[in-house]
């Protein structure tokens with residue numbers, strides 16, 4: 402298939418682009434390059450790229466694609482809370498616009514990267530896809546709004562699919578340090594401490610970046626009736642863990658590290674456990690491979706092998722800090738559009 406992958410220069414996109422190409426798809430990327438140089442290890446080989454801001458995409462740029470996989474977004478809760486208007490502009494309005502233009506251009510399938518955080522404060526019960534959506538941040542709210550808009554766009558020729566990813570982990574050449582497992586392993590490697598700021602009790606469903614890529618691959622080629630206008634939680638039951646359990650996996654993976662639970666961050670409303678039965682039933686080609694324990698070992702090896710530094714960990718690979726640095730340096734405008742030459 403000829404596939405347009407938005408956000409291909411991000412954390413998940415850099416892994417997904419390779420897996421799509423390996424599966425024989427003809428991939429073109431679309432990205433404004435916010436984190437294009439946030440690389441750990443060798444530079445990834447990007448597919449042909451449309452270097453444009455999502456808000457400026459034209460219908461002509463979308464012609465000739467069988468499917469669009471839409472990852473591009475301001476993609477975390479703190480970032481969304483800091484810049485809620487921008488989060489709605491990019492994550493909501495520009496995403497809905499992209500879907501409308503895609504439909505107009507004749508794209509038949511639109512895979513949307515949603516998130517399990519749409520369930521919000523769900524408590525102890527397992528949440529399936531039909532559970533009420535109670536987003537507690539602008540980021541999660543923007544994802545719910547796009548899902549709602551996409552439902553309205555679905556028709557015989559246009560199939561939206563909502564892939565509600567658990568929190569990702571694992572190595573990507575374009576690393577992110579601001580997601581829980583990647584963060585805990587990084588701190589452990591750099592300081593010897595696995596530091597948990599909550600009381601350790603919140604539930605976090607996790608999923609490896611490569612497993613997310615495989616879920617999208619499965620949804621890309623699945624029969625229309627299995628996926629049409631359907632939401633799927635992406636992850637696996639085994640990786641529904643408390644923050645304390647995740648931290649224990651890190652202690653196991655990083656020799657000599659010790660666990661410190663400070664509890665200083667107070668109550669965290671983002672606790673939920675997710676039911677992954679639907680994806681197993683409707684997308685049997687998706688067989689997740691990565692446990693959190695295996696991911697912690699992988700990250701430890703990658704950080705050591707590629708020489709992760711404190712500076713890179715806290716600045717280059719941390720979304721908020723990276724964007725703030727680029728804005729101060731003048732290479733990124735207040736509205737998150739790159740200024741001047743692209744940073745590659």
Ligand SMILES: NC(=O)c1ccc[n+]([C@@H]2O[C@H](COP(=O)([O-])OP(=O)(O)OC[C@H]3O[C@@H](n4cnc5c(N)ncnc54)[C@H](O)[C@@H]3O)[C@@H](O)[C@H]2O)c1
Pocket residue numbers: 407408409410411412413414431432433434435436437453454455456471472473474475476477491514515516517565566567568569570577580720
């Ligand atoms: N990483 C996770 O844990 C996770 C979990 C659930 C859902 N998701 C979703 O998956 C998607 C990808 O996440 P990620 O972790 O790879 O994020 P990321 O921040 O690493 O990558 C996002 C990419 O989108 C691009 N982008 C952002 N705004 C853009 C714009 N206006 N125009 C063009 N490109 C733009 C960035 O340059 C970047 O390359 C996001 O939609 C995110 O919400 C991620």
